[in-house]
Amino acid sequence: MLQWTNSRPVRLGLLLTAACLSPPLLAEEPAAPDAAVAVDMSLEDLLNVEITSAARKSQRLNDVAAAVYVISREDIERSGATNIPEALRLAPGVNVARLANNRWAVSVRGFNSRFSNKLLVLMDGRSMYSHLFSGVLWEVEDTLLEDIERIEVIRGPGAAMWGANAVNGVINIITRRARDTQGSLLVAGAGSEESAFASFRHGMAAGDGHLRVWGKGFARDESVTPQGETGNDYWRAGRAGFRGDWMMGGGHRLTLSGQAYYGTSGDTWHVPDIGSPAGVTLTDMRQKASGGFLMARNEWTLQGGSEAAVQAYVAASELEIAGAFKEQRTTVDLDFQHRILLGDRHDLVWGLGYRHSQDDISSGGMINIQPQKRSFSLVSAFIQDEITLVPDTLRLLLGLRLEDNSFSGFAPQPNARMIWTPSANQSLWASVSRAVRTPSRAELDGQVDAFVVPARSPVNPTPLPLVVSNIPNGQDLPNETLTAYEIGYRHQFGPGLSADVALFYNLYDELRAQMTGSPRLVLAQPQPYVLLPVSPDDSAKARTHGVEIAVDWYPLPWWRIQPIYSYLDLRASSKTGDPASLLSVETTNSGSPQHQWALRSSMSLSERQHFDLWLRHVGKLAASGSPLYVPAYTTLDLRYAWRPTRDFELSLVGQNLLDGQHPESVASLLPSRNLEIERGYYLKARWQF
């Protein structure tokens, strides 16, 4: 029995163990004596105590009857993410695919593509959803990452509260109050994929409140093609903004904010070309995006303790891809909300909203959008009552939003939720809801040449080339609809361990697909061709089900481990059997992985040193052999941060470390060349003064 101690490493191990595990560690459980110590500390000492517990976050979440995950400022910082879409990988149920160094596809619970249209993204209540494409242009929308207080990722429909297009989820990006960002901040860094970046912020007192101004700029490197050539996906952008918060007379709280930006990014398109033997010409494209917004929000408490908020913003933007299109857009949005507590049982919120968005789109080449000018208007009203059935234990939420928009008409979006909290550390919730996705300007009015089948090729033996073109046939496109059933459970097992599980079953109808039109001969000079039109229709439906699990665990006070797992089963089908419809459905079915998991480890080795690790796995897309196939990948990010003083930090980050390059998605809608993501490193310095 004693024999095993004779093996040299084990004996050495025992020796070392005896040497380094001194009594205080073996004794463990320092909680009881410390309780008295903390209480008797001076204010100065308390201000220096480092807090690492997760209790606060989970307590707040315990109260919510929806699948919510909060990405905190600390999570973003410790992930090493340099932009918002990369930070969204932290949340379960979210699929983030980097198409190139300047383009992302982000979705929740399936249907991912660059223009994922079933996800509503808001920053401080301002919609980032593009009316031209439906979805978010992640290379256009941004802010100073250090200004983000938290990102709330709500999986499942949030339409009753947030409005149309909050079909599969809502992402709320909430920036910090101006008074929380006083003093100056300077961030600068450089690396292989992150060629160079710098940002600056200054916060000051201003009258009866606070104000901050900030600016940032960066240049990113190009990624590579599968063959290893450079990808022409450079990205350079600059952005400046401000936010001020003031206490006004009569208890009014006023927030003013604004932003202006300019950026250029590169892309290479397979432009359909009847003159070319292959049917396409590889063309370098240059995208320019500029714009800005101004926003005002006023919150106040009325007589009787009810709370009201009114918010308005105006946004202007210009997006140009030279040779394809140029979109100029002006949007005005007004929003009012009123929250009343009626007795002990009813927590009532109602609101009204109005939006008007006017565009002016000139197009050419393979894209033709007509009419050139079109406006979109939206009127909405919502009411939600949160009814306490049993105090502190059982609550019922009933919500309804009515919307009318100029593209697809009237849409009611109801929602019912129930949450049972048998104790302060457990909750069980369930919901049934309906949400809609409104058609986009591009879907309604965009003619796009999809591809050319050259003459005398195996698929097209005729002497004329065949041009397949997406041409709207003038029919009204209805809203896509979703009926969703969800159930979730959260448990805080102790101060250091909590788990969150959500299950869903979704039924979609009137999903966008395409129908084949009748071919016709176009006697163009110098090259006549056969035009095969395909038109957008609503011939697809789908059902999805899945589960998302998030665990938050502190095995030791200074070590946090966060595993997440998401499973998704998506089955879309065509109601017509039309070849174009079947092709659309196949694309939908292969847009999102079935399995995803990630493991994060955050170690606060000391007050001065952090070591973070982030291992991620994303399942394959489509079947191997399909043109939509993307193999599964597993990758790793590491971050080491050192603070020689409390106000200065140096961090070294390695991203996508497990392979030289890998693809994460294939192009959709716009005919971009498929690119692969490379391993990257960067060094960053952060100084507050």
Place this chain on the structure above:
Amino acid sequence: MRSFLGSGLLALACAVATAAQVAAQTAVSEAQAKAGFVLNFARYVEWPERVFAARDAPILLCVLGRDEVATALTALDGRQVQGRPIAVRRLANADEARPCQVLFIAESESRRLALTLRAVAGQPLLTVSDADAFIDAGGAIGIVRGDGRLQFEVNRAALDQAQLKASSNLLKLARNLAEAKGRN
């Protein structure tokens, strides 16, 4: 080779264990630290003399809501502050706050914040909470988190309204009143 690897791993384990020891020595739970803040606030705030029935009448610390901080505050019962003992009492609703000198509103009550503050408005009562944007809602002292540490913000208008005097030491350390240095 194996033994080399083995001792390497053990050296790492040893380093981790040492770091753990250091961390354990300084580990103070967030709830305990917040309770420590509340005790200090009671130390640095002056109430009008008339609120106390007798020279040695206790400072009544009332707690609204249920969470870990509310639990940690019960440890303050019996401590001496400004020559008076602290008595901790749990409230079922804000209407019971009339005899209290300090009211701590737990984050679990943050949904009813505006209503609670309205119910106690004008009373010589120090309101404290760790709920988000507490001083914006009209509360007197809010405990907030920044840079992995706890900080606090003071609403001077709310203190004036409650006829409370805060020591300059307290005001000096408040995040929103301090000169520059956001520490964020």
